[in-house]
Amino acid sequence: MKKADLKPVHMPSNSWTPIVLAIAFGVVGFFLVFEWFTLAIIASVGIVIGLVANTFDYNDGYHIPVDELEKEEREWRGDLK
Amino acid sequence: MTSHTTPLEYKSHQSQMNILGFWVFLGAEIVLFATLFASYFVLEHNTAGGPGGGADIFVLKDVLIETFLLLTSSFTSGLAIHAMRNHDKKGLLLWMIATLLLGAGFLFMEINEFLHFIHEGATIQTSGFTAGLFTLLGTHGAHVTFGIIWISLLLVQLVRRGITEKTSSKLFIASLYWHFLDVVWIFIFTFVYLKGMVM
Amino acid sequence: MSAHTSRFPWNLLVGFVLSIALTLLAVFVTFYTDFSSSVILWIIGAFAIFQAIIQLFMFMHVTEGKEGIINVINIVNSMILALIIIFGTIWVLTSGHAAM
Numbered sequence: 001m002k003k004a005d006l007k008p009v010h011m012p013s014n015s016w017t018p019i020v021l022a023i024a025f026g027v028v029g030f031f032l033v034f035e036w037f038t039l040a041i042i043a044s045v046g047i048v049i050g051l052v053a054n055t056f057d058y059n060d061g062y063h064i065p066v067d068e069l070e071k072e073e074r075e076w077r078g079d080l081k
Numbered sequence: 082m083t084s085h086t087t088p089l090e091y092k093s094h095q096s097q098m099n100i101l102g103f104w105v106f107l108g109a110e111i112v113l114f115a116t117l118f119a120s121y122f123v124l125e126h127n128t129a130g131g132p133g134g135g136a137d138i139f140v141l142k143d144v145l146i147e148t149f150l151l152l153t154s155s156f157t158s159g160l161a162i163h164a165m166r167n168h169d170k171k172g173l174l175l176w177m178i179a180t181l182l183l184g185a186g187f188l189f190m191e192i193n194e195f196l197h198f199i200h201e202g203a204t205i206q207t208s209g210f211t212a213g214l215f216t217l218l219g220t221h222g223a224h225v226t227f228g229i230i231w232i233s234l235l236l237v238q239l240v241r242r243g244i245t246e247k248t249s250s251k252l253f254i255a256s257l258y259w260h261f262l263d264v265v266w267i268f269i270f271t272f273v274y275l276k277g278m279v280m
Numbered sequence: 281m282s283a284h285t286s287r288f289p290w291n292l293l294v295g296f297v298l299s300i301a302l303t304l305l306a307v308f309v310t311f312y313t314d315f316s317s318s319v320i321l322w323i324i325g326a327f328a329i330f331q332a333i334i335q336l337f338m339f340m341h342v343t344e345g346k347e348g349i350i351n352v353i354n355i356v357n358s359m360i361l362a363l364i365i366i367f368g369t370i371w372v373l374t375s376g377h378a379a380m
Contacts (some may be wrong), residue, residue, distance in 0.1 A: 055234050058247060060095055091345050101347045108358035115362030119369035141307070148303055156296040159339045163289040260339045264332045270303070271328040275310045279317050 006070060008063040015057065021050035088166050089249040096250035103254045107261050114265050117217045121273065127209035131202060134210055134277040138201045140194070144274045147190045148266065151225075154183035155263035158256045165252060170244055173252070177236055180259065184229050191222050214273065221269060224262055231255055295338030302327045302334075 024046030031040035091097055125134065132138045158180040164172030195218075198204075198211070205215040232255050239248050306324040313320070336342045342351050 051230075052234060055231075055251075056238065097346060100345060101350065104342075104347075104351045104354055108354045111355070111358040111362050112365065115365040116369075118362075119366045122366065122370050123373045141311075145303075145307065149300070152296070152299050152303065155299075155335065155339060156292060159292040159295070160289060163292060257340055260335050263339075264335050267299075267303075267328050267331050267335075271306060271324050275306060275324055276321060279310050279320050 006066045008065055009069065010061060010063055012061040013059045015054075015059070017050045017054040017057065020046060021054070024050060088253075089168075089244065089246055090165075090253040091250075092246045093250075096246060099250055100254060100257075103257055107257065110261065110265075114217075114220070114268075117213075117220055118268070118272065121213035121217050124209035124213040125277075129208035129210075131207040131211065132198075134214070135280060138198050138203050139274055139278055140197065141274075141278065143190060143194055143197075144270065147187055147194070148270050150183050150187040150190065151263050151266050154180045154187065155260050157183065158259045162253060162256045165244060165249055168244055170239070173244065174236065174239060177232060177239075177252070181229055181232055181236075184225055184259075188222065188225055188229070191218065191225075195219075217269065217273065221262065221265055224265075228255070228259055228262060232259070291338045295334045298334050299331050302331045 024043060027043045028040050028047060031037075031043055090100065128134070157176045161173050161176035161180060164176055195215070198215075203211045203214075205212055232252075235248070235251050235255055239252065242248050306327045309315070309323050309327075310320055315323070336355065342348070342355060345351070
């Protein structure tokens with residue numbers, strides 16, 4: 001690949017909200033299936049925290065620059081020239 | 082589109098992608114509600130000796146009030162986006178608060194309606210008909226509840242940050258969601274309430 | 281692409297008035313006409329679809345933005361899926377196939 005073809009790659013930043021939301025939704029769903037409403041309400045606090053944290057998170061991620069892409073690609077191919 | 086006429090919410094590439102992604106999500110929501118409508122239509126006549134829909138439990142006056150509340154809230158959220166595109170922060174805030182109040186009024190009416198159904202002996206476990214009905218209406222009501230919380234949180238950000246590329250795209254997406262809920266309600270109104278009362 | 285000018289939002293007002301009018305018309309057709317119930321269902325169904333189209337175009341500006349045509353294709357695709365799901369389910373569960 002020629003260098004001219006490479007473009008910076010957009011990457012999302014690390015975040016704890018998606019995993020917390022995924023687990024919380026699963027747990028709340030489990031409790032709702034068995035109608036354990038008290039536990040479901042307690043677990044749904046996790047959903048609320050995750051959603052609120054997520055909406056106030058203004059981090060748009062970052063870009064991997066072309067130089068770094070080229071360097072990494074070359075190393076992975078074992079082409080160290 | 083030339084750049085000086087592009088609305089603020091479409092300015093950055095990220096916002097454009099977010100709006101496009103939300104349209105794809107709305108497509109998935111259409112399919113979700115289609116499955117709920119399908120199961121309701123299949124179960125509609127399986128009343129298991131309980132109340133049989135239509136004139137038995139539906140109250141036209143209450144349903145009309147709910148419909149007008151939601152239609153008006155859709156209109157006010159449209160006005161809010163119009164104000165946003167004129168960079169009118171105060172107008173945006175006021176119309177969005179009006180939208181939230183109308184949405185809360187709708188929820189109040191719907192909860193009362195559910196209590197009325199239960200009072201008439203139609204709980205979610207009574208029959209296939211009531212299970213389908215409560216699931217369809219409840220899913221729509223849960224969406225409205227979520228939308229109210231969502232827009233409230235966005236308004237906090239609007240007050241703190243003003244109308245920026247990011248807040249405008251967030252509010253625009255929330256308004257799309259709100260209009261979508263109105264579209265779903267139109268079909269519930271027609272094919273659940275009116276159909277139930279005429280058949 | 282005209283909704284962001286400072287003029288009065290006529291398209292919103294027209295959409296709102298039309299939705300209210302269509303809702304009231306649907307109620308009128310349902311309770312105050314003598315059509316058979318299947319004819320009534322077709323008429324109010326057409327009103328509902330017309331009202332949904334009003335919302336999509338006048339309120340949600342579905343054709344707006346660089347990806348306008350993609351939005352339209354996506355929504356049309358979802359509506360086709362919805363129709364297949366609804367009518368397919370009713371057909372397969374009411375015409376005896378499920379009983380075999």
